[in-house]
Amino acid sequence: MRVRPQLKPISVVQRPAEVILVGRALEATYLDDVDGSVTALLRLLAEGRHTIAELPAALRALGFEVGEADVADAVRALDEVGVLLRAGSDDDLDPATRRRHESNLRFYDLFAGLHRTSTDFHRAMAAADVLLLGAGGMGSGILQSLIGLGVGWVRLVDFDTVEEKNLARQFAYGRDDVGRTKVDAARDWAARYSPGGTVVEAVHERVTDVASIRRLGAGASLVICAIDSPDDVHLLVNEACFDLGVPFVTGGLQYSTMFYWSVEPGVSACRRCLELNRQDEAATMPALLDRSVVLPAGRANRATGPVAQLLAGLVTLEAGRYLTRTDPPVAAGVYHTVELADGMATVRSPWPRHPDCPLCARVAPARSAAALSTAG
Structure with missing residues (x-):
């Protein structure tokens, strides 16, 4: 399965040599970003268009040389702190169900990640x-x-x-x-x-x-x-x-x-x-x-x-x-x-x-x- 990680719609605050991810009210994640590559990766993840294997080439196109292992580790770490979704996971549901349960799916986004999606949570409820x-x-x-x-x-x-x-x-x-x-x-x-x-x-x-x-x-x-x-x-x-x-x-x-x-x-x-x-x-x-x-x-x-x-x-x-x-x-x-x-x-x-x-x-x-x- 070609998983496309996507950054959840959270606030991203940039400071000198640092990026802060602010999602839930009681959580904030601080990331070192001396050369701007982390910010570039977050921008790409916000689009949700690339698989993990495609992200290094997308970063190179932006002027950042980042190895595949480093990108994979970064994605894994971001998933562990709960700021990533699996892009397009709603497509697994029929259109009528997506329309009917749109707000429920977006609630489940708070807890979803690359390995368990909002669609999975909805199906458990159903x-x-x-x-x-x-x-x-x-x-x-x-x-x-x-x-x-x-x-x-x-x-x-x-x-x-x-x-x-x-x-x-x-x-x-x-x-x-x-x-x-x-x-x-x-x-x-x-x-x-x-x-x-x-x-x-x-x-x-x-x-x-x-x-x-x-x-x-x-x-x-x-x-x-x-x-x-x-x-x-x-x-x-x-x-x-x-x-x-x-x-x-x-x-x-x-x-x-x-x-x-x-x-x-x-x-x-x-x-x-x-x-x-x-x-x-x-x-x-x-x-x-x-x-x-x-x-x-x-x-x-x-x-x-x-x-x-x-x-x-x-x-x-x-x-x-x-x-x-x-x-x-x-x-x-x-x-x-x-x-x-x-x-x-x-x-x-x-x-x-x-x-x-x-x-x-x-x-x-x-x-x-x-x-x-x-x-x-």
């Missing part, structure tokens, strides 16, 4: 099968985002019907859907929004135990939990995903605290680990437990449209990291919170594996994130 538990405020938003990304199949599970109050934050539904089951209304919305795209399988069912989640998740690449009942649903999903051997992502809103986190069985700490860690902490703080609750906290849904959309976006971004492996999951065994009523303060709180976790103990430690890098 091959994915997601079990989505819940079609409410967060779940319906996640469904919309998954369909926008072009995920191949979504098994959508919910037991509720559309109510008028849902229309404030659940934008897959309209007034004509009031009284219909959410999963049927969401499936029909998906067919109108993206005909021939994501297949949405509607399952009108209440999730009650590990066995039902395991059954619903058969063949899934990932589970997303967007329900909050029964009370121990996260533990149920956690156990089912160990049985299925797939990651899961969840999130929600507690009073004014928005949260999300994920679990990768055998790689990250799991939800059972979190429960065991909390029990250990409680045992060391008996004074805090010696009190009675006078008035229990009430349960009210405070998720406005913007809150539901923000939460759905964060959860779907994490799901996308698992499905495409663009970059490592950021919330695997890490509690992310956003305090909506306290200046939007954000906190990352990782929790460790617990030595007594029966689920993590049964998974071979050799199963690592690196081994899963080609998943999807």
